[in-house]
Amino acid sequence: MAYHLLQRDQAGAARLAAALTQALGKILHCEKCNSYAEAVVCELCSSPRRDSALLCVVETPGDLLMMEQAQCYQGLYFVLMGVLSPLDGIGPREINVDRLIRRATDGMVREVILATNFTVEGEATAHYIGEALRARGLTVTRIARGLPVGGEIEYVDSGTLAQAVVERREV
């Protein structure tokens, strides 16, 4: 991409560089969902049209975007910004589990939907978070396995993803 821009579109390269620099200076993590935001609380979290009784846990902002494009879900989100991966030194603290627990126990959330990937790390993360939240009296569900085993949410078609959300089950 860098070579293409340098060879064929230097003005575009300058615009992209400026946009990235601006984003680096302005982008924060939303106080509620932990996704990228330009304000303390992002647009999605402040929307009165979203169902605040539902909280969907995803690994990345890209996964959140896919969920939104599938138009199958009206609740709110929490973005972990990763998955548990002990070999890489990524534990509960690195993926903000404490913040998720505080967010999920705000008194409004009734159901937490675990939508981490169906990879080994994603499943382990869902299991860990599920146990922690169930111990606090919350209903915890996992999206159904409409996705291929080992697949990643960011890359599946919207229909498959929507089916998986419709068929979610309690863990």
Ligand SMILES: [Zn+2]
């Ligand atoms: Zn937010």
